Every structure is written in structure tokens, then in C-alpha cells.
């Protein structure tokens with residue numbers, strides 16, 4: 001996924017030891033704005049606010065590097081005990097208004113933000129429970145389309161689906177499948193090669209072997225020797 005960078009020169013606090021433990025989702029409260037338009041707005045004039053990323057239906061623009069502190073969820077009083085600007089990454093989703101005047105996100109904006117959150121979770125080993133709303137940090141009604149818990153839960157379940165097959169999911173040792181001999185771990189290649197040579201797999205590029213299956217084959221091979 002491509003991320004454009006258009007870094008602000010003023011709206012951030014530099015840091016040498018920022019640890020990214022939370023991802024905070026916001027909405028821009030605009031109607032028809034773009035990621036690049038926001039990046040321009042925050043670029044060189046002090047706005048006393050910022051975010052690390054702006055997302056619209058077409059692209060993602062980074063405005064503050066992950067290791068620097070963006071000004072997205074600071075407040076006088078907090079609802080969340082730990083999440084602050086200095087340990088979180090702020091993502092602003094560009095919003096739209098429907099005919100009734102209600103804010104919503106276009107599907108493309110949702111998808112782009114999910115991709116970005118997924119990448120950041122993997123990069124910084126951030127668990128899904130630490131992906132939160134601005135509302136969860138300060139009670140501010142942001143992102144308005146997700147203040148309703150049911151809507152927020154829909155977003156989280158999309159995120160959960162996107163995480164399947166990503167590195168974070170792999171770390172749990174679940175769902176990972178080896179599809180060809182090069183993906184099979186070295187300790188098992190000899191065994192799996194025997195099975196391939198025997199014609200056990202209809203398609204050698206779709207082995208669909210889980211780690212558990214590979215282990216069983218290797219144990220069998222070492223125990224009784226797979227007949228070839």
C-alpha cells in the first residue's frame with residue numbers, strides 16, 4: 001500500500017523515544033475534503049492540531065512521522081487512563097455528509113484506513129484492543145460516524161477480517177498455510193518433497209499445508225519413514 005508523505009514543518013513535537021502503543025481514529029468533520037487538502041492545510045502554518053495520517057477514498061497522506069508526536073488527542077481531562085499523543089498514532093478519516101446532514105465515510109476511505117491500521121498494527125505490534133476512537137480517549141464526539149458502538153464494532157470486525165493472513169495473525173501460529181515447497185520450513189522440506197514426488201498433492205503450488213500438518217508428516221516420516 002502506497003503512502004504519500006507531505007510532512008508538516010510545524011504541527012508536531014519531535015521525539016527520540018516515542019513508543020507507539022495505540023492507534024486513534026478521528027474524522028475531519030468536513031464534507032468533501034481530501035487527504036492532500038488536509039496535508040496542505042497543516043503543512044506550514046501552526047494550527048495547534050495535526051494527525052500522523054489523513055485518509056480519503058483515494059489515498060493516504062502522512063503528515064507527521066510515526067516517531068514524532070502529532071497533536072490529535074490532547075485534552076485537559078482524559079477518559080482513557082494511558083493513551084496520549086506521545087504514545088499513539090492519530091489517523092484522520094475524511095468525512096462526507098449525506099442529504100440529511102449526517103456524517104459518514106465513503107467505503108474507499110474505510111478500506112484505506114483499515115489497510116493503514118493493519119500495517120501499523122503489524123509494524124508496532126499493536127493489539128486490536130488498542131485501536132480506539134478519539135472518543136475513547138477524551139469523550140470528544142469523534143469520529144462522529146463511529147460514536148455509535150454498533151458502527152464502531154462493524155469497523156473493528158472489518159479490521160479483524162483484514163488482519164487474517166497478516167503478520168500479526170501469523171504470530172499466533174494460526175491460519176498460516178504453506179502453498180509451495182519454498183514456503184515450507186527447511187526442517188520439513190525433505191519430508192514434504194517425498195509426498196510431492198509421490199504425487200500426493202494435485203497442485204504443487206497449492207499445498208495448503210498448515211504448520212500442524214507439516215509437523216505430523218515429519219513425525220510420521222521420522223517414526224516409520226514415509227514410503228516413496
Ligand SMILES: [Zn+2]
Nearest residue numbers: 026027134142
Ligand atoms: Zn478527533
